Amino acid sequence: MSRVKIAIFLILTLFAKGIQAQNSTVEFISSDIFVTSIETDIKLQFDAFPDSIKEQIQITLNGKKQLINWDNNYASLQTRLYESTTLKAVADTTVLYEKELSPIPLWFSIWPPLIAIFMALLTKEVFSSLFVGLLVGTTIIWKYKGFSLFISLFKGLFSVVDTYALSALLDSDHLSIIIFSMLIGGMVTLITLNGGMKGIVSILARYARNRRSGQFITWLMGLMIFFDDYANTLVVGNTMRPVTDKLKVSREKLAYIVDSTSAPIASVAFITTWIGAELSYISEGINQLGIDKSAYQVFINSLSYAFYPIFTLGFVLMLILKKRDFGPMLKAELKAYAANSPDSLHNSSHAPQIMKEIELNTGVKGRWYNAFIPVMVVILGTIGGLVYTGYDTEVWHSKSIDFSSKLSIIIGNADSFKALIWSSLGGVLMAIILTTAQRILNFKDTIEGLVNGFKTMFNAVLVLTLAWSIALITTDMHTASFITETMRSIQLNPYWIPALAFVFSALIAFSTGSSWGTMAIIYPLILPACWKISMDAGMDINSALPVFYNVVSTVLAGSVLGDHCSPISDTTILSSLASSCNHLAHVRTQLPYALLVGTVSLFVGTIPGAFGVPIWVLLLTGFTVLYLVIIKFGKKID
Template structure:
């Protein structure tokens, strides 16, 4: 395969196809076919064989199978918590004593923090519980939508055990990060520990959470959101003068144990499973706790088995307590699988396309040769934050964006720094910051786009108008984007100073720049509400 501009056609086709049809999986199929055709010089039969071969590689990999099982079981676990009303029971304990607008908003944030396990569960539960409470305290629906949406995906991506964990492990492994010594491995590292290493570099998520707290705590109000809050305070209309809009209802009271048992058991099983696999001395091994986490190589299997055990334990407890019948449990299991089925298919297709990109088209190598002479390494974190944000905005999916770009990022860095593979993360100090910028940009674009599942679900759950939510949220997210760009620029300048210092410099810069932007915009608009 000659290195030509045609290599860049498959991702362009995926983006355009998704934007026009709103069907990511169909667009990914088209991208796979086109990539295979380009690889085989437009020969139909060899292209078909290549596509099937790469797809088979993805779906027969045991780590991938375990990850897909984890995602399907997590879907069932999320539905269990939702349908039994466990999350509602927990949330209502938090919201017992609310007397003011600020306390209502703080309660919304606290509920979101508690539901870190999944963004869908977070949005649906927070919306159902907080709607009536914020209505009584005069919080406009656009503000409620902003609070809930801001602490869904941006928060969940920070949680080491969540519905995002399995996806990220799969994509990092498909991109060439693995502990297995085979030909596809580019970087010898554990994908789970690699994800954990990116968390300090998720500047957008940290800054967004900080900005939401500042806006609520200091009652900052500016831009279109000020119009909504003025209307709510002066007229009682929570829709800025528009007619009220219906929202999804959920009246399940629930039992607190139906929230505590699934979440706590999942965390305990995962923690113990990783420690046992890594040889923790209290569980029969010979090493300390930190070393056991480093030694662990069975994360996908542990996640799947832990999720299965947590789901089984939760169902048995609910059945014994009379909360669920056997038929209810079967329905939850079936619907949970259906909830995540399309996502798993998307991950399989995106991973297949990523594998062809990396191994057959050598897209990263081509890009490194193309842009290497024209771009400085220190600009790459900023560049990938912007690129991933744009792609996520267009496609409406953060997961698809990560799957599309992760293989290109890794191969591009290896090519730019002229490193022989397989190598280790220590030899590519810019890798973790750039992966952090990729995840940050993907979450940012997903939050801002009108076509993402979380955006639509937020508006449906809160009853906010879609246009109102997007416009009011954009003003509050803009300072975070500016702060993140500043942080990733500093990261690019300081990545050789070491992992800890680089993350500290970048995160500090991001938070300070975000805070200054918020204060400046608020001062200019002169908008403070009580």
């Protein structure tokens, strides 16, 4: 193809398009956010170019010819950028397209979550902290697109809303959580107005005669609703709050018990909404290894190394039974015990509430079934929805799989968000029927109560939206890659890999506020790396498998630990919401307990477990250490 022919084609193209600019026939359609050392996909669309012209097109980066793949009118390539690079599409000597690519330094990716976290801890105000973290991230992105700092700040301000907040709300799973939360909020309001909550309180009060029994019942309910952490948090927190208020248990302690029973039990239970995600993450990691184990078998074998969830559940129970607390939680408990009412404490200027309080209606007769029936509809409806959406005829009729495994596989494959929405809607409808049928409220007042319940969730929805937006910007800026690349560069004995996996999973979950997102990132990277390092170290399969199982479990455990410690975690936020506890107060009081259990899990469980110490010895030792800490540093409230 001669240069003249190319020129003639371009002239005709320009004429047909109304004498537009030369590169108007070429469009850059891939993401324009680049991060140093991260593999990047670059894609250009060439409109109206004949094949004879395409054959002459070359794409260069800083003058170096790149290998490109053509798919109809699309040309794509993969590369890693380490400095500002000029992208050019050239036909012969004619430049068809040119763009300057400026990658963001990878270490900048940690700024948005870190700034959000530190501001939240320092200012004790979560909305502005999350917003500033987002604004820092969007400003960095626009600055490295070639704009001045002032223009980048201006554009970044709008990107917070029109790009990240909007994308967070357009995610179907996020919308499902919002709808489910609003429906649960509406149901709780109705069962409060119709006397159901009052009836439950009067019954529970027979057993919750003191602070210890009230907290124990809360812990026990947390174990009973094991199948989903969101349902666990919202149902237990909202149901037990009036009881613990009456017994002068601080809402910080209630939020801690709720938060520390929801994710830990949901992450290790056999029948849970976590199973499907965990198995899919594990599968991605073991597909390349040739291990003669299914993802489900790997998960089951790894549970014996799940020290953090197990120790957390036991630690909470020991605190309750010994009636002791220490650190910030002790101060919160003393304040609640001395306060005239929890409302006077939590409505003070020093502890602004995230959620509007839903008060018991003292003018209505207590009817326990008005609360019990809707809550059971939610619980049984969730289980039924999980079975319905995950049912597989082949699995159910298989003779080689026992009943519990069938049920676990079916629920693991279920659509948990649909099940939650269906069950919560059923709970709302049942609450409406019970309220109107007994003529406690007329239909108009019932609907107004329902809408008011929706309104109480607004602050929580706002915080969740900002937290999800932070997670999106950390994905775009490859925050997790910064941490995981650091981990992969360290070469050491394979027996230390579980400890590293635990620490880095906790760091990523803390930075991103997402345990599931952390598992999705870490599992496909660490599992093949762990297996390869073990094989390179001369270990046989029987020796490598325990280390491998330990890594599988520590990624899960570290993700839950980081999620517990992070102010931007959705489960941490929901625990504050359900308990009507100031969010930062919940984080501040829970953090020392979570870090203590995490430290014991690491040094008493994960590390010696990797070197072959029997599991029962580690569990006994770990619980003994936690018990001694409670006895040594804990003080009784009453």
